[in-house]
Amino acid sequence: MSVEETTSPVIADEAAVLADLTGILRALLEDYEPDDIEITRDTTFHDDLELESIDLVAMSAQLREKYGEAINFASFVADLELGQIMALTVGELVDFVVTSLNAKGKSGA
Amino acid sequence: MTVLKVGELDVHLQWLPPSGEEGDRPPPTVVFVHGLLYDSLASYYFTVAPALAEAGIGVLMYDLRGHGRTSRPAEGYRLEHFVDDLDALLDAAGVTGPVHLVGNCFGGTIAFGHAAVRPDRVASIIAMECEPPIPRWAEHIGTGMAEAKAKLAAPEAIEWVKREHGAHVGRLTKTAAKILRVTTIAEDLPRSRTIDPSLVDVRCPVLAVFGDESGLAGQREELESGLGRCEVVVLEEQGHSVLVERPGEIVDLVLGWVRRNAAAELEEAG
Numbered sequence: 001m002s003v004e005e006t007t008s009p010v011i012a013d014e015a016a017v018l019a020d021l022t023g024i025l026r027a028l029l030e031d032y033e034p035d036d037i038e039i040t041r042d043t044t045f046h047d048d049l050e051l052e053s054i055d056l057v058a059m060s061a062q063l064r065e066k067y068g069e070a071i072n073f074a075s076f077v078a079d080l081e082l083g084q085i086m087a088l089t090v091g092e093l094v095d096f097v098v099t100s101l102n103a104k105g106k107s108g109a
Numbered sequence: 110m111t112v113l114k115v116g117e118l119d120v121h122l123q124w125l126p127p128s129g130e131e132g133d134r135p136p137p138t139v140v141f142v143h144g145l146l147y148d149s150l151a152s153y154y155f156t157v158a159p160a161l162a163e164a165g166i167g168v169l170m171y172d173l174r175g176h177g178r179t180s181r182p183a184e185g186y187r188l189e190h191f192v193d194d195l196d197a198l199l200d201a202a203g204v205t206g207p208v209h210l211v212g213n214c215f216g217g218t219i220a221f222g223h224a225a226v227r228p229d230r231v232a233s234i235i236a237m238e239c240e241p242p243i244p245r246w247a248e249h250i251g252t253g254m255a256e257a258k259a260k261l262a263a264p265e266a267i268e269w270v271k272r273e274h275g276a277h278v279g280r281l282t283k284t285a286a287k288i289l290r291v292t293t294i295a296e297d298l299p300r301s302r303t304i305d306p307s308l309v310d311v312r313c314p315v316l317a318v319f320g321d322e323s324g325l326a327g328q329r330e331e332l333e334s335g336l337g338r339c340e341v342v343v344l345e346e347q348g349h350s351v352l353v354e355r356p357g358e359i360v361d362l363v364l365g366w367v368r369r370n371a372a373a374e375l376e377e378a379g
Binding site: 046047050051052053054056057058061074075077078080082083085086 | 280
């Protein structure tokens with residue numbers, strides 16, 4: 001496999017991923033008409049955002065649409081129990097996306 | 110998000126393609142059908158679905174009408190509506206061959222209902238903590254739904270659930286209360302079309318899984334004598350939530366069952 005010199009490898013930008021994820025979460029939250037909530041790396045999905053598990057499924061599907069097949073949230077959380085999944089923070093998910101994208105960039109897949 | 114137009118509904122579904130190699134034959138497809146009010150396809154997505162896809166099984170999950178991110182019409186919640194939705198969804202998703210229906214609680218009831226009207230389409234049923242849609246089920250569901258509706262209508266109920274069971278269950282309960290409030294589901298379900306109590310119309314193999322503490326395992330003898338081929342597994346020290354609390358064992362049971370059925374089909378085909 002050859003990598004063209006002119007193409008820079010995909011190095012995902014953490015701030016950009018956080019912004020994307022915030023946008024996706026705000027769209028999902030609209031259904032619940034929440035008060036204005038600040039979303040940071042420390043925000044948790046269920047305690048802070050009060051999302052349901054089905055919202056996380058929708059979110060993971062949207063991450064896939066945005067970033068491609070490299071973002072496999074279902075397999076990322078496969079070893080976690082539902083309670084642990086709901087207790088994840090936005091920051092942990094951002095790190096997962098950045099790591100997945102960078103791994104994809106390095107493998108050239 | 111994957112949404113398919115199915116009749117008048119926008120149905121939210123997730124498809125996990127099989128990732129392993131199962132041999133020359135097309136890989137088996139499992140369709141997961143979730144339970145009532147508190148449930149959605151997330152119960153499968155975050156538990157058993159990824160492991161089954163990795164083991165070479167195609168996995169289709171969807172949100173029932175009124176639930177998750179599928180449309181919530183105000184009325185039309187008898188069992189036959191759910192059965193028709195499943196049938197139309199398989200058409201819309203382009204699923205042609207017979208599928209293994211895995212149903213949790215009411216999802217299993219839908220699976221039995223579907224197998225009774227479309228035997229050509231159902232390779233087998235894996236029913237977790239479920240009652241087939243015989244007249245006795247309609248009585249049970251009527252009582253249960255009326256109780257739930259009365260209980261959850263009380264304003265303090267959701268706050269109590271939140272305190273006792275945490276924020277996520279609180280949120281799910283809020284949704285359950287809303288479904289009961291804005292739809293006719295509690296009134297419609299007990300008026301569902303039922304199947305013959307002898308279960309003569311269910312001709313596919315059935316794997317029934319129960320928790321020993323839930324009381325539903327008492328149906329064992331009826332299922333075993335009524336159904337042509339039925340295996341019953343009772344998980345010890347386990348209540349109603351077998352799927353969420355025992356996902357590892359459910360994966361092994363489903364995988365073993367689907368593979369044994371595929372092998373039996375091959376043998377029959379000669």
